[in-house]
Amino acid sequence: MAQTIKKAKIKSTESTYTKITNAIGLQQIVILIVLILIYALFAAASPAFRSGNTMTSIMDASYYVGFLGLGVTFVIITGGIDLSIGTSMMCAAITGGVVYNELHAPVWVALVVIMVMATGVGLINGILVAKFKLPPFIATLGTMMITRGLGSIISNVKTETFPLRGSANGWYKSIFRTDGNFPTGVILLVVMAILASVVLNHTKVGRYIFAIGSNREATRLSGVNVVTSEAMAYVIAGFFAGLAAIAYAATYTTIMPGTGAGFEMDGIAAVVVGGTSLAGGVGSIVGTFIGVFIMTVLKVGLPYLDLQPHYQIFITGFVVLLAVYVDIYRNRKANK
Amino acid sequence: MESILEMNGIDKSFGPVKVLSNVSFDLRRGEVHALMGENGAGKSTLMKILTGIFSKDAGKIIYEGNEVEYTNPKDAMDAGIVIVHQELNMINHLTVAQNVFIGRESMNGILTDDHDLNHKAQELFDRLNMDINPKVKVGSLTVGKMQMVEIAKAISMNAKIVVFDEPSAALTETEIQELFKIIRDLKQQNIGIVYISHRMDEIKQITDRVTVMRDGATVGTIDTVDTTKAKIIKMMVGREVSETPKTESTVPTDAETVLQVVNMNAGKRVIDLSFELKKGEILGFSGLMGAGRTEMARIIFGADTADSGEIYVHGQQVHIRKPVDAVKHGIGYLSEDRKQFGVIVGMSVADNVVLTDLNRYTNGPLINDHKINAAVEQHVKELRIKTPSVKQLLGNLSGGNQQKVVIAKWLEQASDILIFDEPTRGIDVGAKSEIYDLMNNLVDMGKSIIMISSEMTEILRMSDRIIVMSEGRKTAELDIADASQENIMTYATMREEIG
Structure with missing residues (x-):
C-alpha cells in the first residue's frame, strides 16, 4: 500500500526530465552523450577529422551497418540472434552484380533480386528457428556459412562491379548520395528507423516480438501464434540486410566474393551498445540508431589518430563490454 | 530448552521501503519453530538476514551466546546456519553425491575422487534413514527426493540451525510424512529448526511454537498446542476468514454440458480419462502431484497433445492442436506456474x-x-486489481493481483470454459478469498470452471463436483454432498492393481 502511494506521488510530479527519459530511455541518453564525446574527442585531436569529407565517410559507413543493426534489433528482442545478416547481405549484393553484369539485366532488376534474396534468407532463418525450433545461434551460423559459400558459387569467385557514378546506369547511387554530394542516404536511414520503430512499438507483430522475448511460453499459452511472430523478426532482419546490400553496392561499388563475415558483428554490437538486451524482451530502435553511429565514428575516426583500422575492432570490443556491463549493472540496481 | 538464537529489533529497508521493523525472533535447541505470515510479511527477508544473504540496518543477532553478523551465506553456513530453499538449488546433470558435496569435493591429487564422495554420501543417507542412491543423476529423482538431498546437504554441513522455506509446497502426502520423520530426527539431535509454511495442518503436526509476522513486524509468538487454525489466520490477516466447505451443488441437474472429454490418453500421464463439465459448474480435480491433472488441462488447452481421445465443446467435436485453437473455442487456462507460463512480468498490466x-x-x-488502456481500466475496476495504473509493469503486482490479470485476459476473450490450475498457489490468505469470490461470480455469470487444486480445503470449499485422479486415471467422481477429506484422500492414493 505504502508503495502504491509512493508511485502515485512520483507520477503526479513527473518532470520534463522524466518525460524525456521515459520517451527515449535513460541508457539511450547516456550513449548519445558518449557518441558526442567520442566525436568531440576526434574533432579536438585532429583538424582533418573536422572536414566535410570525414562526415561523408561516416555517413557512407553508417548506411549498411545501420540497416543491419535496425533489422537485427527485432531478432535480438525475441531473445534470438542472427549471425547470417553480414554474409547474406554480401551474398545478395554479389548476386545482384551477377544479374547486372552477366545477365545484362537493368539495375533495378538487380536491386529487386538483392531484396528478394536477402529477405528469403531471413525467411529461411525464421522457419528454422520458429518452426523447427533450432537454436538461433546454430541455425544462423549454418545460413551464415551457406550464404558465404553461395555468393562465391554464384559469382564463380569473381569480383562484381556495379555501374559507376555518372555512367548510364549510375542513377542508383543517388539513393544514398546525390551527384551534388548531398547524403540522401541519411534521410533513407532515418525514414527506415522511424518505420522500424513504429513496427516495433505500435503494431501487433512488434508487440508479440517483445512478448516472445520476455516469455515465449506464456505468450504461446495466451493463444498467440508465436511461430509467425518469431519468424517475422528474422524476415525483417533479412529485409534490412537487403537494404544494407544495396547501400553497400551504392557506396562502395565493388563486391568481392567471400566477404561479409564480421559485418553482422558491427550490426549486433551497435544493437547491444544501444541498450537492447541479448536476453530478449527489452530494446529500442533509437538506441540502435545511436549505437550505429558510435560504431562508424570509431571506424572512421581512429585512422585520424594514426591508428590503423584493426584498432577499431580492438576498441569496439571494449565499448561493447562497457555497454553490456552498464546494462547489467542498471538491472541489478533496479532489482535490489 | 536452551535458546540457540535470538534476533532482536531487526530493521531492514530496501531504498525508501521499510520491509522489517523492530522484528524479534528466537529459536531453542531441538525445537521446530513455525514462521508464518502472508506473502510479503517479511518472513523470507528475516531468514535471508539470518543466513547472510541480506544485511540488516539495525538490531542484534545472538547465536550461541555471541553477537554475530554474517555478510555472505558461506560464513553463515560455516557457522552452522543453513537454509533449505523453496526453489531447489540442484544441478541436474551431476550425481546426488556430487551435488551434496559441491564445493567440498574429495580430492585425489588434482583429480576429484567420486568414489570417496559416493561413500560419504551413502553414510550420510544411512544416518538420516534416507533411501537415495548417491550415484544417480539428480535430474532423475522426483521433486520429493530432491528435497531430501537438499536437506541431507544442509545436515552434512554440521548444521545447528536449519531453515526450511516452504518445503512441502511440491511434496506428496507420503513425502511430507517422510520429511516430518526426518525433521523429528533432527530435533532429537538438538538442531533448531525454522519452518516456513502456509499449511495450517502441517503447523499443527510438526511445530512446537508459531511466530506470526504481518507487514514487516512480529504479531506474536505462541505455543502450537495452545492455538487454533482460526487464531493463527486471524493473526496473519488481522481478521477472521471463513473456510466453510460447500455442502451441495448449485448446478441444476439439467444444465447443458459445455465440455466433454472422451477416452483421453497421453502416455502414462493420462489414461482413459472421460468426464463432462456442466454450464455454471465448478468441477474440482483432486489428486497428488503427478496424478495427471495438469497434463489433462494442458491437453484440453492445446499446450500439449494427446495420443488419443475426443473433446466436445457445446456438443461439437473439436480438434485442438495448439492454444490458439482452444482460445477460439472459448477455453482459457490459468497455469499453476504463473510466472513461467501465465504472465509476462516485463510487460504492462494492459499489454x-x-x-x-x-x-x-x-x-x-x-x-x-488509448483504446487498450480504456478497456483494461474497466477490467481493473471490475476485478478490483490493485495497481497504480494499467501501464504498471506486471512484475510489480502481488501474486493475487497478477492472478486477477490472468483472469482478466480470459474475460477479455469472453472465454466461457476456464481451467484454473492451482488458482491460489503462492497467493496470501486475504487475496485467496477474493479469488474465490471471483470464481463464484464467474459461474454465476454462466461460465464453467475446471479447478485443479492440491489443497483439500479449497477443493471442498469451491467444487460442485469432484473428480479424483491417481496415476493418470480417474479413480472417483464425487458429488460435493458425498465428498470428504478422507474419501478424497483414499481415492487419490488408490493404485492400479499390478497384474
Whole structure:
C-alpha cells in the first residue's frame, strides 16, 4: 500500500526530465552523450577529422551497418540472434552484380533480386528457428556459412562491379548520395528507423516480438501464434540486410566474393551498445540508431589518430563490454 | 530448552521501503519453530538476514551466546546456519553425491575422487534413514527426493540451525510424512529448526511454537498446542476468514454440458480419462502431484497433445492442436506456474490483458494504446486489481493481483470454459478469498470452471463436483454432498492393481 502511494506521488510530479527519459530511455541518453564525446574527442585531436569529407565517410559507413543493426534489433528482442545478416547481405549484393553484369539485366532488376534474396534468407532463418525450433545461434551460423559459400558459387569467385557514378546506369547511387554530394542516404536511414520503430512499438507483430522475448511460453499459452511472430523478426532482419546490400553496392561499388563475415558483428554490437538486451524482451530502435553511429565514428575516426583500422575492432570490443556491463549493472540496481 | 538464537529489533529497508521493523525472533535447541505470515510479511527477508544473504540496518543477532553478523551465506553456513530453499538449488546433470558435496569435493591429487564422495554420501543417507542412491543423476529423482538431498546437504554441513522455506509446497502426502520423520530426527539431535509454511495442518503436526509476522513486524509468538487454525489466520490477516466447505451443488441437474472429454490418453500421464463439465459448474480435480491433472488441462488447452481421445465443446467435436485453437473455442487456462507460463512480468498490466487478441484495438496496422488502456481500466475496476495504473509493469503486482490479470485476459476473450490450475498457489490468505469470490461470480455469470487444486480445503470449499485422479486415471467422481477429506484422500492414493 505504502508503495502504491509512493508511485502515485512520483507520477503526479513527473518532470520534463522524466518525460524525456521515459520517451527515449535513460541508457539511450547516456550513449548519445558518449557518441558526442567520442566525436568531440576526434574533432579536438585532429583538424582533418573536422572536414566535410570525414562526415561523408561516416555517413557512407553508417548506411549498411545501420540497416543491419535496425533489422537485427527485432531478432535480438525475441531473445534470438542472427549471425547470417553480414554474409547474406554480401551474398545478395554479389548476386545482384551477377544479374547486372552477366545477365545484362537493368539495375533495378538487380536491386529487386538483392531484396528478394536477402529477405528469403531471413525467411529461411525464421522457419528454422520458429518452426523447427533450432537454436538461433546454430541455425544462423549454418545460413551464415551457406550464404558465404553461395555468393562465391554464384559469382564463380569473381569480383562484381556495379555501374559507376555518372555512367548510364549510375542513377542508383543517388539513393544514398546525390551527384551534388548531398547524403540522401541519411534521410533513407532515418525514414527506415522511424518505420522500424513504429513496427516495433505500435503494431501487433512488434508487440508479440517483445512478448516472445520476455516469455515465449506464456505468450504461446495466451493463444498467440508465436511461430509467425518469431519468424517475422528474422524476415525483417533479412529485409534490412537487403537494404544494407544495396547501400553497400551504392557506396562502395565493388563486391568481392567471400566477404561479409564480421559485418553482422558491427550490426549486433551497435544493437547491444544501444541498450537492447541479448536476453530478449527489452530494446529500442533509437538506441540502435545511436549505437550505429558510435560504431562508424570509431571506424572512421581512429585512422585520424594514426591508428590503423584493426584498432577499431580492438576498441569496439571494449565499448561493447562497457555497454553490456552498464546494462547489467542498471538491472541489478533496479532489482535490489 | 536452551535458546540457540535470538534476533532482536531487526530493521531492514530496501531504498525508501521499510520491509522489517523492530522484528524479534528466537529459536531453542531441538525445537521446530513455525514462521508464518502472508506473502510479503517479511518472513523470507528475516531468514535471508539470518543466513547472510541480506544485511540488516539495525538490531542484534545472538547465536550461541555471541553477537554475530554474517555478510555472505558461506560464513553463515560455516557457522552452522543453513537454509533449505523453496526453489531447489540442484544441478541436474551431476550425481546426488556430487551435488551434496559441491564445493567440498574429495580430492585425489588434482583429480576429484567420486568414489570417496559416493561413500560419504551413502553414510550420510544411512544416518538420516534416507533411501537415495548417491550415484544417480539428480535430474532423475522426483521433486520429493530432491528435497531430501537438499536437506541431507544442509545436515552434512554440521548444521545447528536449519531453515526450511516452504518445503512441502511440491511434496506428496507420503513425502511430507517422510520429511516430518526426518525433521523429528533432527530435533532429537538438538538442531533448531525454522519452518516456513502456509499449511495450517502441517503447523499443527510438526511445530512446537508459531511466530506470526504481518507487514514487516512480529504479531506474536505462541505455543502450537495452545492455538487454533482460526487464531493463527486471524493473526496473519488481522481478521477472521471463513473456510466453510460447500455442502451441495448449485448446478441444476439439467444444465447443458459445455465440455466433454472422451477416452483421453497421453502416455502414462493420462489414461482413459472421460468426464463432462456442466454450464455454471465448478468441477474440482483432486489428486497428488503427478496424478495427471495438469497434463489433462494442458491437453484440453492445446499446450500439449494427446495420443488419443475426443473433446466436445457445446456438443461439437473439436480438434485442438495448439492454444490458439482452444482460445477460439472459448477455453482459457490459468497455469499453476504463473510466472513461467501465465504472465509476462516485463510487460504492462494492459499489454498482458490484451495480449491474446490485439485485432480489436488496431487502427489499420497500428495498435491504439488509448483504446487498450480504456478497456483494461474497466477490467481493473471490475476485478478490483490493485495497481497504480494499467501501464504498471506486471512484475510489480502481488501474486493475487497478477492472478486477477490472468483472469482478466480470459474475460477479455469472453472465454466461457476456464481451467484454473492451482488458482491460489503462492497467493496470501486475504487475496485467496477474493479469488474465490471471483470464481463464484464467474459461474454465476454462466461460465464453467475446471479447478485443479492440491489443497483439500479449497477443493471442498469451491467444487460442485469432484473428480479424483491417481496415476493418470480417474479413480472417483464425487458429488460435493458425498465428498470428504478422507474419501478424497483414499481415492487419490488408490493404485492400479499390478497384474
